[in-house]
Amino acid sequence: MKHLFWIIGLLLTGSFAVFSQPAIASESAYTIQDSVQIPTRSGVSISAIIVRKKTNTVPLPAVLFYTTYYQNANDATFGKKSADRDYVGIVAYARGIKTNLKQYAPYEHEGTDVYDIIDWISKQSWCDGTVGMYGGSYTGYSQWATVKNCHPALKTIVPQVAVMPGYDMPMENNVQLNSGLYWSHDNIYKKEPLPRSLPFEWFEKGIAFKEMDSLAGYKNPIFQKWLTHPDYDNYWQSMVPTPEEYARIAIPILSTTGYYDGAQIGALQYFKLHHKYNKNANHYFVIGPYDHWGGQRKAAKKLMGYDIDPVADVSMMELAYQWLDYILKGKPKPELLKDKINYQVMGTNTWRHAPSLEKINTDTLTFYLNGKTLTSVRPKIRKSEKQILDFKNREQQNNYYTPEILFKNLDVSGGLLYTTPAFEQSFTINGSFIGKLSATISKKDMDISAALYELLPDGNYFFLTRYVGRASYAKNPSKRQLLQPGKKELIPFENTRFVSKKINAGSRLVLFLNSNKHPFEIINYGSGKAVASETLHDAGKPLQIEWHNDSYIRIPVAKE
Known part of the structure; x- marks a missing residue:
């Protein structure tokens, strides 16, 4: 699927040990109740699995794993992991999942349903009256919905790679993603997997984005509903x-989240707010070189072609249980959590810690986009670089994406590259780069992509982070x-996504600036109509852009 979506240890003599994963006991060790119906105030019951270790006969804290995904009988594994750590493990499904799918409405009922689930759990004879939650992605979101009105029995949450509806899924900075269709098609409706050719067929045909599901032979209700909310409006904010x-x-x-987690900007925004x-x-925050999976489970030693530092090879799931033990059982706080912000600096094999996002840097580097260069000096003479984007030309794509973090050749795809001189001293990028683009365009709108890379002395590129956003919403996403x-x-x-990496002397920074035209995100043809309804017929003449040299980016850094 789209690249953005698949997008701690113990301190021992100065390094972090890799977590070991406790083995799941044999089936006979558990008491498992499947398809338990938990009542809610709405009258819609929630299906759940309750797992207890047979050797545990006294009331225990409960760990709730709330999910919108139903796979198979193996779902009980999440309950078993908790039971093995002497909790009562509960796996509860979003309304309609495993019951009546007509009652399903993603993101819309978690605020009340999960409260009622916790209320029910806290009153059971096997629960000591305390509940914790953990888990990633939609499960991470559900925890934030739950604490809108926090039940007294809920003592902690561990939202991992938590999506923020309307903010990073199914659109990012108001740019709709293909995952809006793929997610519900594959995970909720359980239809035959969409062919890999489908986005390319949509791209070639030039039909409206809202018609993409017609290529699969049906109307997808979730996809269609989401497209009626292109603003970050009250529907999402509520x-x-x-x-x-x-x-x-x-x-x-x-x-917890990762530098290459598709949901990172949502996870980070929850923390900021x-x-x-x-x-x-x-509220503690942990981030490292992880994707959507690694930010909630186990790190990949080789992530998109990049060998992560050994200290980053840790388990976020195990960290979650260490945190639950700390809060619910009074055990020691996880050693990694030395301060509120805990981040792994790529290229240094170290973790660093800070009391706030504002305290992790000592400086900010400002670069102006001037004549294909990134210069630290504000240009005195006003100039611009021109870009022409012909939407009708389907032979060429304007796409920043590379399948690897570390690679040799950067395909410019009709965009513009701006490069710094080689740095004389090393420094560390810590955080999210921001900027202000100055442009004159021939249409009423465009979707912008600005990807940041390190160009290494050996000529290889290291992908750091990327911004994608709709120009017409840049000042107000609502x-x-x-x-x-x-x-x-x-x-x-x-x-933009937070990233931390040491930039060595001799390296350069490269900004790849473009306007989107590719199969993996909606195409904004610039007519001013609702973008999801635009077709290739709305493209008209090629989009002409002048990128003015008073445009700039700012990068938060810690100097050596």
Whole structure:
């Protein structure tokens, strides 16, 4: 599927040990209750699996793994992992999953349903009245929905790679992703897998994005509903805590994600907003060189062709259980959590720690986009670089994507490259790069991609991070403001993925700037119509862009 979606140890003599995964006991060691129906105030029951170790006969804390995915009988494994650690393990499914799919509405009912699930759990004879939650992706989101109105029995959450509806899934900075169709088709409706050729067929035909599901022979209700909300509007915002609700969240929280996790900007935004509205937030954050899987389970030693540092080879699932033990059982705090922010610096084989995002850097590097270079000096003479994008030309794609983090050749795909001089001293990038683009375009809108790379002295490229966003929403994701053709516009951006890496002397930074035209994200033809309804017929003349040299990016760094 789309590249963005598949997108700690113990301190021993100065390094972090790799976690071992406890073996699951034999089936006979557990008491397993499947398809338990948990009542909710709505009258819709929730299907759940309850797992207890037979040797445990006294009430215990419960660990809830709430999920929107039903696979098979192996789902009980999540309950067994908790039971093996002397908890009661519960796997609960979103409403409609395993019962009546007509009742299913992704993201819409977790705020009340999970509260009722916890209430029921806390009153059972096998529960000591305390509950913790952990898990990733949709399961991570569900925990944030739950703490909008936190049940007294809920003592902690561990949201991992948590998606934020409307913010990073099924669209990122208001740019719709193919995963909006693939996700529900594969995981919810359980239909035959979509052919790998489908996005390319859509691309070649030039039909509207909202018609993509017709190529699979049906109308996908979830995909269609999401497309009616291209703004980050109340539909999406109501699913996550309000400022007042963030301020009331008093339970301890551990969040985990990865530099190459598709859901990272959502996971990071939860952390930012919690600390923004609650100055006393007891909330820890762990991030390293992980994708969507590694940020919630076990790290990949070779991630997209990159050999991660040995200290990064750890298990986020095991860290979650260590945190649950710390909060629910009074065991020692995980050794990695030396401060609120804990991040692994790629290329140094070290973890670093800081009390806040603002404290991890000592400087900011500003680079202006001037004549194919990234220069630290503001240009005195105003110039621009021109780009022409012919949407009708389907032979060429404008796509930043590379399947590997470390690679030899960068396909410019009709975009523009801006490069710094070689650095004389090493430094570390820590955080999310931001910027403001200055452009004059011939249409009313465009979708922008700005990818950041390190160009190593040996000529290889190292992919660091990327911004993708719709120009008409850059100033306000909740309200579309079309651009005026022929008028110079300022397009700010800030929602990019956090990354930490040492940039050695002799390396350069490269910014790859483009406007999207490829099969993996919606195509904005710039007519000003609802983008999901645009077709190739709306393309008209090629898009002409002037990128002005007062455009700049800012990169947070710690100097050596």
